[in-house]
Amino acid sequence: xxxxxxxxxxxxxxxxxxxxxxxxxxxxxxxxxxxxxxxxxxxxxxxxxxxxxxxxxxxxxxxxxxxxxxxxxxxxxxxxxxxxxxxxxxxxxxxxxxxxxxxxxxxxxxxxxxxxxxxxxxxxxxxxxxxxxxxxxxxxxxxxxxxxxxxxxxxxxxxxxxxxxxxxxxxxxxxxxxxxxxxxxxxxxxxxxxxxxxxxxxxxxxxxxxxxxxxxxxxxxxxxxxxxxxxxxxxxxxxxxxxxxxxxxxxxxxxxxxxxx
Numbered sequence: 239x240x241x242x243x244x245x246x247x248x249x250x251x252x253x254x255x256x257x258x259x260x261x262x263x264x265x266x267x268x269x270x271x272x273x274x275x276x277x278x279x280x281x282x283x284x285x286x287x288x289x290x291x292x293x294x295x296x297x298x299x300x301x302x303x304x305x306x307x308x309x310x311x312x313x314x315x316x317x318x319x320x321x322x323x324x325x326x327x328x329x330x331x332x333x334x335x336x337x338x339x340x341x342x343x344x345x346x347x348x349x350x351x352x353x354x355x356x357x358x359x360x361x362x363x364x365x366x367x368x369x370x371x372x373x374x375x376x377x378x379x380x381x382x383x384x385x386x387x388x389x390x391x392x393x394x395x396x397x398x399x400x401x402x403x404x405x406x407x408x409x410x411x412x413x414x415x416x417x418x419x420x421x422x423x424x425x426x427x428x429x430x431x432x433x434x435x436x437x438x439x440x441x442x443x444x445x446x447x448x449x450x451x452x453x454x455x456x457x458x459x460x461x462x463x464x465x466x467x468x469x470x471x472x473x474x475x476x477x478x479x480x481x482x483x484x485x486x487x488x489x490x491x492x493x494x495x496x497x498x499x
Contacts, residue, residue, distance in 0.1 A: 242274040245324040248332040250301035254284030310338035355381040441472035455485040471496040
């Protein structure tokens, strides 16, 4: 019987996020295709809780900072003991710690394949450690979730041949078009029969919620019968509500915050 391929996914994500959800989606796909999966994450994190609910074996590791040598040593030992051949780092801090872990394993003659996923479109730091993080020969492949993300990395000095663009997937059965849920509309305060433009993302200045709020104000000023819905962690916070109030559109915008449905 052929031994299953083994991979360790690593992330320091504390809260439940799109990146953590994509990690689990990939893990499910690999598991369904016969891979042996482990997930290294912070204890008690949203990722740890959701991974456990879905039946994945997790490995608790602090991942406190980029140069967390203790976490790197624990990851290296975990990988060596289980014969793991692939490490996949999904976020910035885990990227750095996994590099250190592979360096440790390399000295022991057991270096696995290291894959790093880059999901954000801003440039990496230009200090020597950041340059090493992204240009190190210890990285076998960098996965960029968009062509623009790849270009940012290339502009920062990363070899384009080492970067593969793989866009984030969507479960087309779960998110298939369906008739409006009138009960949900009522719960969210969205009127029936009106178009709704929504943005689903945890609140962050670089994720563009304020851009959509400004666009909403322009559409409303033109008399368009449309409402706007923001869903994601902290979208119900004061700063976004203040932006809507500044543009006098608070009656046409719903800030729903984090939802698990």
